[in-house]
Amino acid sequence: MTQQNDASTETEPQEVPQPAEATDAPEAAEPRESAAPTEPVESIASSDAAAGDEADESSAADEDDQTGDDQTGDDQTAAAASERGEGGPSSRKEHLEREGEVAADFLETLLDIADLDGDLDVDIEGDRAAVAIVDSDEGRVPRRLVGQGGAVLEALQELTRLAVQAETGERSRLMLDVAGHRAQRRADLVESARVVIDEVKETGERRSLEPMSAFERKVVHDAVLAAGLTSESEGAEPRRYVVVLPA
Structure with a gap:
């Protein structure tokens, strides 16, 4: 009986494949600065309109001083009288x-x-x-x-x-x-206004008076106008005052 020996086969070690070298990752592109959004035309118009409204309010306040009262109410009163x-x-x-x-x-x-x-x-x-x-x-x-x-x-x-x-x-x-408070106050204001008017005419420079009520500013405006000069009101209530301007 023939005895067969299994021959052990010797296997060659297999080469382990080396991982491919990692390639350098491409540099991330720098984000591009986005252009600043342009302001809508409507927004610009609104801003301009708001600025215009503020200027109109300032002019209206000066006009109130010149007339002594709000003209809107006077116009409404005149219109109502006209209808009747x-x-x-x-x-x-x-x-x-x-x-x-x-x-x-x-x-x-x-x-x-x-x-x-x-x-x-x-x-x-x-x-x-x-x-x-x-x-x-x-x-x-x-x-x-x-x-x-x-x-x-x-x-x-x-x-x-x-x-x-x-x-x-x-x-x-x-x-x-x-x-007689208003009558005396009116006389005092006219006298004070005349002193300031003379200073403005002599120096050619504008002069400011003390803060006054709307009634008092109206008296001063009238006195300045009668003297041939112009005046305007500046500041906010209750510290609003009259400025006399040179010719």
Whole structure:
């Protein structure tokens, strides 16, 4: 019996394939700067319009100082009177007299309630009704109705205007004075304005006055205009003031 030996076959070791050398990764491209987005035309127009509105508001404020009151309300009042056929001088005078009567009744009631002395004078100055609380035979008008810097007087005037508007249905430009405060203040302002006007004419340089109320600025503007110069208002309430300009 033949014995067969299995021959062990010797296998050659196989070469392990080497991994391919990694190639350098391509450099990442630098991100390109995107162009700044252009501002839409509508946005530019809106910005310009806003700037224009601010300039218009500033001009409107100066115009209010020149006229002493907001012209929009005056135009509406005139339009309402025209629709009723009340545009003539006679009817306008009657309307102002009516305003004065309503204001006097309101103020008389107010003085009675507060138990304060004072008589009422009613007049027409220019194109507005004028009412004054003056000293009476019974006693003097309390100066506290004027207040510091005329603050109480301004508030009382606004309250009286509202009472007149509630009765007549139209905006009122009525002027109220207490114990001659406005009359004296007007004279003082005109004198101060004349001094500044002379300085501007002599030096040729602009001059500024102290902060004033709308009524006081109106008095100064009128005095400057009468002297042949021009003026304008600068600043914001309550520190708004008049600047006198050289010719």
